[in-house]
Amino acid sequence: MKLKHLAGLIPLLYATSAIAIEPFEVKDIRVEGIQRTEAGTVFSYLPVRVGDKLNEEDAAAAIRALFSTGFFKDVRLEMQQGVLIVVVRERPSIASIEINGVKDFPKDTLSENLKMVGLADGRIFDKSALDKAEQELKRQYVARGKYGVSLTTTVTELERNRVSIVFNVVEGETSKIKQINIIGNETFSEKELKGLMQLDTPNWISWFTKNDQYSKQKLSADLEVIRSYYLDAGYLEFSVDSTQVSISPNKEHIYITINISEGAKYTVSNIEVSGPEKILSHKEARELIKAEVGDVFSRKVMTDSITKIGDRLGEDGYAFANINAVPDIDKEKHEVGFTYVIDPGARAYVRHIDITGNTKTRDAVIRREFRQMESAWYSASKIKTSKQKVDRLDFFSEVNLETLPVPGSNDQIDVSLSVKEKSTGNFSIGAGISSNVGLVFNGSVTQRNLFGTGNSLSAQVNTGKVNKVYSVSYTNPYYTDNGMSLGFDAYTRDVNTTSTAISSFRSSTLGGGIRLGIPISDFESTTYGLSAEQTKLTLFENSTLQLQKFVDDFGPTTSNLLGSVGWSRDNRDSVIYTTEGTVQRAFVEVAVPITSQQFYKLTYEHQWFYPISKTFTFFLNGEAGYAEGYGGKPVPFFKNFYAGGPGSLRGFNPFSIGPRDINNNSLGSTRRLIGNAEVLFPLPGMAKDRSVRLSAFVDAGSVFGQGLSASDSLRYSTGLAITWISPVGPLKVSVGVPLNKQSGDKVQPFQFTLGSLF
Known part of the structure; x- marks a missing residue:
């Protein structure tokens, strides 16, 4: 039944x-x-x-x-x-999945994605999962601009209640943007507005940037850029009325039409400040607002002013300050007044500082870089400084810091710092190559974060036609709790200039020293050092009379006891990918008169980074060097300054600028001036990739003294350069063109360094 x-x-x-x-x-x-x-x-x-x-x-x-x-x-x-x-x-089980015709995506990646939705060998077959996979695959192709993609799926029943699945894909050609039309613009030309957009019609670099491929996300971003452009120019009522995106019947061309309304240009009629004066006076708040009555309205100026007020309140611990610019719009006069309403909220202090991701580096190594303390009042500048100092350790590939409100409390926050460890120690045997010193073999054992303590230990070997260096160094950056550092160095250096633009000689130096660093502030420090060197000199038949006279006067072997004092200030936002900040370094080296040599050297370097925009950075570098003997003795020729080549004056042969001997080889000299101006920018289409950076540069340099004035040897060059942190080591390539080449100058337009020479 x-x-x-x-x-x-x-x-x-x-x-x-x-x-x-x-x-x-x-x-x-x-x-x-x-x-x-x-x-x-x-x-x-x-x-x-x-x-x-x-x-x-x-x-x-x-x-x-x-x-x-x-x-x-x-x-x-x-x-x-x-x-x-x-x-x-x-339900049947899946016996096999086959994917045909796919070129844009790795098949392994597709198989993993299919597995995530339930389609994999041995899994139970689900028709809804198959439909979902088909739609997602089509969506991925559409996102890449391939609107003509064709996808057919075949499900074949097999014995023992199994099925095989075959995806057949015809990718088709990528649809290109044929035309972009902007309707309603009167103040700015269509060409100017389209120049603000990332999307564009095909051009000579579209194969690389892919900016001729439509993307909804890219269009939304472009519309926001246009909106900001108008709002910053005073068009308070600007609006994007509509956008139409159409595709040709053959699905090869895309047409974009943007309809906008500009509205009238507004000026600022009045600015007032409202809020408790005991915490922040209205006068001080008004000074932080950069807009003035009569100025053309600019949203950027308004948001920057709000940010400055918020940062100022953050210095006093008001982490939850809320600042609103309330507008008073007069549409007839096309004027707008603003009242900046300041609500500081409760003063907050930091409850906990949580650090995650440091699997090797000890917690104390990171915490000692923090200037914001637990149970202290919140300070926006101290938190910013703390992140910068952790970033400067160069132990991590990523450093992210967040401030999180404590649930149920209006006066507490937690600081969360997450880091991603990177390799700080290595053992390597390899080679590098440079356009100025040729092939260089190197081997090294380096640990910049010894046992997670933050201490550095390294032993290095570098060999080349010009320089051979063998060195051992140890540094403890926190020898004392207040940040004094202590370091030791031992080295041997062999210099052979017979194959360079320098007058021929060979020197072998054996030395060692001790270093002590004393911090002045978070970004400023001094160093003191004492080292001993012994140098053996070898001359050749073509060595100049000046070099021969030095050896005759002081012998082929010289010994020096060198004292040094250094000072540095570095407030760059990042040491890896700098966009703003300055670096200053000064160094004095003096030969103690108890040895055979009596001289001193002074060097000074100043670098300045200024962000022109979100992606472009202006960079200035100036260097000066001065050396002089005392006690009636000259500066040893192997301590002379040189210029030319990467790092000083690109486009000219390395070490070739300045006084020359009768063989037209550089002698170097006791004075040096270097100036560099560059515009740094990312590779087109790779704005988020911090491993590659382009620059356009102008270099100037002079090495003088010994009867030669600075203007006599002053040279200029210009060109383009690229820096790439490649898998085999840092790579710098430059193409420089001398601007005032003189008779006898040695030029080298293409120059590069790879690997350990960076």
Whole structure:
């Protein structure tokens, strides 16, 4: 006797059965039709047990429960003499998945994505998952501008209740933006507005930037850029009325039409400040607002002013300050007044500083860089400084800092710093190449974060035609708790100039020293050093008379005890990808008169970074060097200054600027001036990639003295350069063109350094 046959269709489960069912007691349960699924699995999902009294409602609930597992495509319940029989028909399993015609995506990546939606070998086949995968794949192609993509899916039934799935994809060509029209503009030309947009019609660099491929996200960003452009120019009522994106019948071309309303240009009629003066006086707040009555309205000026007021309140601990610029618009006069309403909120202090991600670096190494303390009043500048100092450790590839309100409190915040460790130690044997010193073999053992303590230990070997250096260095940046550093160096250096633009000689130097660093402030420090050097000189037949006279006067071996004092100030926003800030360095080295040499050297360097825009940075660098002997003794020629090549004057041969001998080889000299001006910018289409950076530069430099004035040897050059942090090491390439090449100058337009020479 059958109790009921229920079809395996979900909608019918909610319908009222036309058959009256007498409830009965379940004496036993039997499962039929299973092949892969264990009977225990069915029992675990079945909400009916032996001894239960089953009615029509319970039967419908049981069928729903089994269908919801996704294992079955048909479920029926039958009853024979008190035995409940569960008859199922299993969904087929996936025997194989094949993807054909895909070129834009790696097949391994597609297989992983299919697996995430439930399509993989051995999984139970679900038609809804297949439909979802098809739609997602098409969406990915559309996002890449391939609107003509064709996708067909074939499902083939196999023996043992299995299926094979084949995706056949015809990618088609990428649809290109054929035309962009802007309607409603009167103040600014269409060309000017289109120049603000990232999207563009095809041009000579579109193959790289992909800016001729439509993207909804890119269009939204472009519309916001245009809106900001108008609002910053005073058009307070500007609006984007509509955008139309159409595609040609052959799906090869895209047409974009943007309809805008400019409105009238507004000027500022009045500026007032409202808020508690005890916390921030209205006079001081007004000084932070850069707009003046009569100025053309600018949203940028307004938002910058709000930011400055918020930062100022943050210095006193008001982390939750809320500043609103309330407008008073006069549409007839086209004027707008603003009342800056300042609500400082409660003064907040830092409850906890949480550090995560430092699997190797000790917590104390990071915390000692913090200037914001726990249980102290919140300070926006101290938090910013703390992040900068952790970033300067150069132990992490990512440093992210957040301030989080404490739930249930209006006067507490937590500071969360998350870091991503990068390798700070390595053992390497390899090679580098440079246009000025040729092939260089190098080996090194370096650990900049020894056992996670922040201490640095390195042993390096570098060999080349010009320089051979073997050195061991150790530095403890926190020798004392207040930040004094202590370091030791031992080195041997062999210089051979026979294959360079320098007058021929060879020097072998053995030395060692001790360094002590004393911090003045967070971004300023002094260093003191004492080192001893012994230098052996070898001259050649073509060595100049000046070099021969030095060896005749002082012998082929000289010893020096050198004292040094250095000072530096560095407030760059990042040491890896600098966009703003300055660097100043001054260094004095003096030969103590108890040795055979008596001289001193002074060097000064000043760098300035200024952000022109979000992606362009202006960079100025100036260097000066001065050396002089005392006690009637000259400066050793191997301590002379040189210029030319990467790092000083690109486009000219390395070390080639300045006085020369009779063989036209550089002698170097006791005075040096270097100036560099650059505009730094990302590679087009790679604004978020901080491993590559381009620059346009102008260099100037002079090495003089010994009867030669600064103007006599002053040279200029200009060109382009690229810096790339490549997998095999940092790479710098420049193409420089001398602007005032003189007779006898040695030029080298293409120059590069790779690897350890960076």
